[in-house]
Every structure is written in C-alpha cells, then in structure tokens.
Amino acid sequence: MISVMFFCSSILCIILDYSLMLEYELLSVNSCMIMMTILLDWMSFLFMSFVLFISSMVIYYSEEYMSGDLNLNRFIMLVCMFVLSMMMLIISPNLISILLGWDGLGLVSYCLVIYYQNVKSYNAGMITALSNRIGDVALLMAIAWMMNYGSWNYIYYLEFMKDDKIMFYISILVILAAMTKSAQIPFSSWLPAAMAAPTPVSSLVHSSTLVTAGVYLLIRFSSGISLLLMYFLLFISTLTMFMAGLGANFEYDLKKIIALSTLSQLGLMMSILSLGEMKLAFFHLLTHALFKALLFMCAGCMIHNLLNCQDIRFMGGLVSLMPLTCSFFFISNMALCGLPFLSGFYSKDLILEIISMDMLNMYIYIIYFISTGLTVSYTFRLIYYVLMGLNNFISLSSVSDLGYTMLKGMSGLILFVIMGGSMLMWLMFSTPYLICLPNLMKFMTLFVIIMGMWIGLEMSKFSLHYKLKSFMNIQLTYFFSNMWNMPFISTYGxxxxxxxxxxxxxxxxxxxxxxxxxxxxxxxxxxxxxxxxxxxxxxxxxxxxxxxxxxxxxxxxxx
Structure with missing residues (x-):
C-alpha cells in the first residue's frame, strides 16, 4: 500500500515538476548546523516505491523459503531494518543523514551475510563489512571537508561549486564510497562472497538495496563531479562490467553467476552515469531491480527444491519438473539480455544506442558491446545447464512447483518484469528519444546478442568446454573465474x-x-x-x- 502511495506521489511530482524539502535542526556547532533533511522528489518517491514493493514480495517469499528456520522473526526484523536503512539513504540530501542509512546498510548486511553461522559465512561477512568500511571512512572524510561550506546539504553546492578545489576532493571521496558500496574494481570481491547470505537477502541486496546505494548516491551527486573524475569512473566501471561478464562464463555456482551478472549491470549503470546520462542510469537501475529480484527468487526456489544444491552441473531438465518457476526464470533472464519489449530492453537498448551516438572513443564502444555479448553468453549457458537436457540429479524426484507462497511472491513481480520498462519509459521521458544511426551501428546490438547466444550455447557443450580448457590451460580458466584474482588480492593481499x-x-x-x-x-x-x-x-x-x-x-x- 505504501509502495503504491509513493508511486502515485512520484507521478504527481513528475507532472507538477514538484519537490519538497523538509529540514529539522538537530544541533548547532559554531556556524555549522546539523540538520535532519528530507528530500521528497519524483526520484526518491519512485525509488522508494520500488524498494518497498520488491522487499514486500521478498518478505512474503521468505515466509516459505525460511520456514524451517527457528529464528524467522529475527530474520524478518533484520530485513526490515535493511529496508529502513535504504529508505533513510534515499531521502537524504545531507551527508550526515546519509551516513545513518549508509552505515545501517553496512551493519545489517554483515548480520545477514553471517546469518548461517559457519566459517565461510563469517569470512564472507568480514570481507563485506571491511570493504564497505573503506567507503564509510571516505564518507566521514567528505563530511569533514564539507565543513568548509558551512553546511552538509551537498545539494545546494553541486552546480556552482563544480570547479572548486574543495568540491573536487569531496567528489573523490564520494566516488570512493560509491565504488566500495557498488563493488567496482578493485573492491569487487565482496559481492560474490556475500552470496553466503540466505537467497531472499541476496534477492533484496542485488536488486534494490546495498549495491545500488553507491549508484544512487552518484546519481544525486553527478552534477558536481568534474570531467576528470567522470573519465576515471568511466574507465573503472567499464572494466568492472567486462570482468564480471567474463567471470560469469566460467562459474558453476548458480547464485554466483547471478551475482556476477549484478556486478556487470552495476558497471553498466556507473559507466552511463559517468557519461553524464543521470536519468538513464536511474532508469536502468529501476528496470534491473525488477528482473534481478525475480531472477534470485527463481534461483532460490530451484536451490530449495534441490535440497540446497547450487552447482549448475547437477541441474538440467528442470523445465519439465518445475515449469512455472522455469518460465519466470527464463523471462527474467531474457529481460537481462534485453529481449525486445521486456523491461530490460528499454533501458539497455537505449544505453547502447546513446553510446553509439556519443562515440567517445573506440575502446568504450568495443568494451560496451563485448560486455553485452558476454551477458547474453553467460545467460544462455545458464539456461542450457539449468533448463535444458536431462536432469543430472534424477535421484531427487522431490523437485516440483509446490511452494505456493514462493510462487505467489514471484508472481507479484513477473508482470512488472514484462511491462515495467515501457511503463517507466512513458513516465520518466516526457518526450521520446529519437536516435538516428547508420544501419551497421543500429544492428550492432542484435549482431552482438546473436553472437553471445551462440558462444554461450557452444561453451556449454562438453566437447568444446574441454577443448577450451586444454587450450586456455587450467590457470587461465581459474584466473577468469576468480575475477582476475581479486578475491586473493583482497584477502591474502x-x-x-x-x-x-x-x-x-x-x-x-x-x-x-x-x-x-x-x-x-x-x-x-x-x-x-x-x-x-x-x-x-x-x-x-x-x-x-x-x-x-x-x-x-x-x-x-x-x-
């Protein structure tokens, strides 16, 4: 209900071009006033409605997924705290009140990652917490630098202080904070490690909370970031996008493949943001939230039915055993690939066409299209392993579509995965974009997708797989699947x-x-x-x- 209310408020704000800022003075130190500030505009309302809707579906879903758990109430409370921290972050245009939500996300994410109490979870929780701690410290330093302006409401200073030296330092710190939260290189290794959390948490974390916090902060901050920093961010984020797409093609853990897919999409959002397309980054953030939440929920359903087996080599032929879940899984995967008229298509196709139109340099153009091809490649590899062929785990005949509560939770999202993109497109862009490109560049996306599809299906076939292994040797395969040795650097290093x-x-x-x-x-x-x-x-x-x-x-x- 609150989600629908926020959504209607967002539409109203868009139509009336209306935004509301509420300020409450907490403390006054010399000339610096610590204000509790709330910014309510179309962007915060829209994002909050999405977060609330997805989290309500996830909580409903986890009622059955976590049914055997003795501490279900504790789990639900943690998830609610997580969502509240995200709300605090969304509505804050003030660095101090942002820190409450930012730190809340970091702390609660640690509690959720170590929820299944074992050594692997503790290690994953520690790397998650410590990686995010770097960003928290950067944000604290940015608060100290903002004292030069006499107020922490950064939203007042972004435009006209863009070329100021102090704003340059603050921007560096904010970008560092956003890079740790959104897991850009070199802080990427915590994202797959955080898969130690229960699947409903992964669904929430990877769609609309935690990892999107960094992107959202940069969307709010984008008008104050200098050109030099934008270029730096563009390079790092395109590299992250490419690295994650490549790594997912060599991974066998179902949840980790989807986690790397999130990392790839985060790189995409960051890179289009650093090209100055703030609205487009926000658009992709919302459409991605829808299909990624559903993707994780389907994966959770499969893992739950296969008695907690996550290795895709043990799956296969699930489409005949759990048809409805597999239909949802296939649709959300197609949305991720950008199949026409599903939600992902509207944002991804627009991003690629704007890249073709911008034509910053050849490196950016090539890496964007290769990363898109890799996305399609690992998606079809996943579909081949999970949905097609014979079941490699046939002794477990308990696999079925009987989790009605889980199915209802997923059904709530499927309509938005199919229609959400077009709906948002009509809402956010009052005048449609008309992009004129040469035929070759216009069909480049289609060509790359077909190539990716072919490579993904070929890579799944065992003969080619072993040929690849012998050709690339085992070290190189490990190098790619281990995210260019980043987990070793960030743990052993x-x-x-x-x-x-x-x-x-x-x-x-x-x-x-x-x-x-x-x-x-x-x-x-x-x-x-x-x-x-x-x-x-x-x-x-x-x-x-x-x-x-x-x-x-x-x-x-x-x-």
Missing part, C-alpha cells in the same frame, strides 16, 4: 602477508632478541645477582672470617 610478517616479528623479535635483551634477559640477570647477594647475606660471618684470613695472609707476606 591484506591478510596473509601482514600475518606472516607478524609471525616473523613475533618469533624473531618478541620471542627472540627482545626476550634475550629485554624482559627475560633483565629478569635472569637480576635473579642471578639477587641469588649472589643472598648467598653473601646468608654467609656474611664466613665471608667476614675468610676476608680476615686473606688480609692476615697478605699482611704476613709483605711484612
């Missing part, structure tokens, strides 16, 4: 070497020379001296007599 150095220091200095010359050495010296003095003290009469005898001997010798 910041963990293994300092621990090894600590061990060396402990053995050689703490337990070595500092013990010899330090505490133990001083203790042994004092002890031996004390024992010697004690010997003298106990035998002082004998010592006195011996000294006297020696003195008398000397006396007789020299007289």
């Amino acid at each position: 910041v963990n293994f070497f300092p621990l090894m150095l600590g061990n060396l220091v402990y053995k050689n200095i703490d337990q070595g020379w500092s013990e010899y010359y330090g505490s133990q050495g001083i203790f042994n010296n004092l002890k031996s001296m004390s024992m010697m003095f004690q010997l003298f003290y106990k035998n002082n009469f004998k010592v006195y007599l011996i000294m006297m005898v020696i003195w008398l001997m000397f006396l007789f010798m020299y007289i």
Whole structure:
C-alpha cells in the first residue's frame, strides 16, 4: 500500500515538476548546523516505491523459503531494518543523514551475510563489512571537508561549486564510497562472497538495496563531479562490467553467476552515469531491480527444491519438473539480455544506442558491446545447464512447483518484469528519444546478442568446454573465474602477508632478541645477582672470617 502511495506521489511530482524539502535542526556547532533533511522528489518517491514493493514480495517469499528456520522473526526484523536503512539513504540530501542509512546498510548486511553461522559465512561477512568500511571512512572524510561550506546539504553546492578545489576532493571521496558500496574494481570481491547470505537477502541486496546505494548516491551527486573524475569512473566501471561478464562464463555456482551478472549491470549503470546520462542510469537501475529480484527468487526456489544444491552441473531438465518457476526464470533472464519489449530492453537498448551516438572513443564502444555479448553468453549457458537436457540429479524426484507462497511472491513481480520498462519509459521521458544511426551501428546490438547466444550455447557443450580448457590451460580458466584474482588480492593481499610478517616479528623479535635483551634477559640477570647477594647475606660471618684470613695472609707476606 505504501509502495503504491509513493508511486502515485512520484507521478504527481513528475507532472507538477514538484519537490519538497523538509529540514529539522538537530544541533548547532559554531556556524555549522546539523540538520535532519528530507528530500521528497519524483526520484526518491519512485525509488522508494520500488524498494518497498520488491522487499514486500521478498518478505512474503521468505515466509516459505525460511520456514524451517527457528529464528524467522529475527530474520524478518533484520530485513526490515535493511529496508529502513535504504529508505533513510534515499531521502537524504545531507551527508550526515546519509551516513545513518549508509552505515545501517553496512551493519545489517554483515548480520545477514553471517546469518548461517559457519566459517565461510563469517569470512564472507568480514570481507563485506571491511570493504564497505573503506567507503564509510571516505564518507566521514567528505563530511569533514564539507565543513568548509558551512553546511552538509551537498545539494545546494553541486552546480556552482563544480570547479572548486574543495568540491573536487569531496567528489573523490564520494566516488570512493560509491565504488566500495557498488563493488567496482578493485573492491569487487565482496559481492560474490556475500552470496553466503540466505537467497531472499541476496534477492533484496542485488536488486534494490546495498549495491545500488553507491549508484544512487552518484546519481544525486553527478552534477558536481568534474570531467576528470567522470573519465576515471568511466574507465573503472567499464572494466568492472567486462570482468564480471567474463567471470560469469566460467562459474558453476548458480547464485554466483547471478551475482556476477549484478556486478556487470552495476558497471553498466556507473559507466552511463559517468557519461553524464543521470536519468538513464536511474532508469536502468529501476528496470534491473525488477528482473534481478525475480531472477534470485527463481534461483532460490530451484536451490530449495534441490535440497540446497547450487552447482549448475547437477541441474538440467528442470523445465519439465518445475515449469512455472522455469518460465519466470527464463523471462527474467531474457529481460537481462534485453529481449525486445521486456523491461530490460528499454533501458539497455537505449544505453547502447546513446553510446553509439556519443562515440567517445573506440575502446568504450568495443568494451560496451563485448560486455553485452558476454551477458547474453553467460545467460544462455545458464539456461542450457539449468533448463535444458536431462536432469543430472534424477535421484531427487522431490523437485516440483509446490511452494505456493514462493510462487505467489514471484508472481507479484513477473508482470512488472514484462511491462515495467515501457511503463517507466512513458513516465520518466516526457518526450521520446529519437536516435538516428547508420544501419551497421543500429544492428550492432542484435549482431552482438546473436553472437553471445551462440558462444554461450557452444561453451556449454562438453566437447568444446574441454577443448577450451586444454587450450586456455587450467590457470587461465581459474584466473577468469576468480575475477582476475581479486578475491586473493583482497584477502591474502591484506591478510596473509601482514600475518606472516607478524609471525616473523613475533618469533624473531618478541620471542627472540627482545626476550634475550629485554624482559627475560633483565629478569635472569637480576635473579642471578639477587641469588649472589643472598648467598653473601646468608654467609656474611664466613665471608667476614675468610676476608680476615686473606688480609692476615697478605699482611704476613709483605711484612
């Protein structure tokens, strides 16, 4: 109900070109006032309605998915806290009130990632929390820099302070914060690790909360970011998009493939944002939220039915066993690929055509289209492994479409996955875009999609798969599937070497020379001296007599 109310408010704000800002003074320090500011415009209303709608479907879905869990109430409360943190972030044009939502997301995401309490979850939770902590610190530093302006409401300063040196530093810090939250290179490794969380959480995190927080912050901040930083962000985000698309083609974990797909789409949003197309990035963010939530919910349904098996090599032929779930899965995958007239098509096709029209340079053009081809490739590979062929896990005949609560939760989203893109297109763009391109560039998208489809299906066939493995050798395959060794860098790089150095220091200095010359050495010296003095003290009469005898001997010798 609240979601529908917010959606209607958003339409009203678009029609009337109306926005509302509410301010409440919390504290005044010298000339700096700490204000609780709420910005209500079409963008925040629309995003909030999407977040609330998706989260309501996910909570309804998790009632059955988490039915065996003893702490279901705790889980639902955590999810609600997560959504509330996201709300706080969406409505804040003030860096201090943004920090409440930003930190809330980081903290609750840690609690949700370690929900299944085992070593893998703890490690994943720690890498998630620590990666996001870098962004939190960057945001705190940005708050300190904003004191130069006398207020933390950044929305007032973006336009006319664009070329200011202080705004340049603040922009660097905000971009760093957004890169950690939206998992851009080199902070990408926490996103697949966060798959240790329950599937409903993954569905929420990867569609409309947490990972989109960084993109949303940059959409709000975009008019204040200088050209140099935009180019930097463009390079990093296109690289992320390419890396994630390539990695997903070598992955076998169902949830990780979809996680890498999210990473690829985040790269797409960031890159189109850094080309100055703020509205288009927001449009793709919303359409992506719809089909990605449904994609994860379908994956969760399959995992639930296969008794928590996530390896796609054990699946196959599920379309005959659970037809409705597989239909939803196929439709959302097609929306991800950008099949015409599904929700993903409207944003992805528009992005690619605007890239063709902008024509910044050849590198950007090529990497965009290759990444699009890779998206289609891993999608069709996934469809081949999961839906087609014979079931490789046939002994489990328990697979069926009987989870009615889960199916109802998914059914709530399917209509928007099919129609949401066109609906948003009519809402957000008052005048339609007319993009005139040469035939070759116009059909480039179609060509790349067909190529990607062919490569994805060929890669799934075992003969070609093993030929590829022998050709590329095992190290190269691992290199691609491990996100260009990023998880090793972000865990071993910041963990293994300092621990090894600590061990060396402990053995050689703490337990070595500092013990010899330090505490133990001083203790042994004092002890031996004390024992010697004690010997003298106990035998002082004998010592006195011996000294006297020696003195008398000397006396007789020299007289």
